[in-house]
Amino acid sequence: MNKRAYELNILGYAIVFVVTFFIGGIIGSLSLPEFPGRFFISGIVFGAFATGAGSVIIKYVIHR
Numbered sequence: 001m002n003k004r005a006y007e008l009n010i011l012g013y014a015i016v017f018v019v020t021f022f023i024g025g026i027i028g029s030l031s032l033p034e035f036p037g038r039f040f041i042s043g044i045v046f047g048a049f050a051t052g053a054g055s056v057i058i059k060y061v062i063h064r
Contacts, residue, residue, distance in 0.1 A: 013051050016050055016051055018047075021046065022043065023046060024044075024045060024047060025039040025042055025043035026039075027046070028041065
């Protein structure tokens with residue numbers, strides 16, 4: 001893969017992560033009980049699974 005396509009691929013993942021971070025944060029704020037950091041934690045979880053990092057973590061950490 002050439003350098004330009006690689007940079008666009010990373011930019012695409014970053015945009016998807018940011019958008020799903022905010023969507024996940026809003027959903028977490030509406031559905032989870034009150035605790036500090038619920039927007040951030042639910043946003044990170046949504047963003048990680050939207051970009052595929054969550055499934056990689058599950059594949060290599062849990063299924064050793």
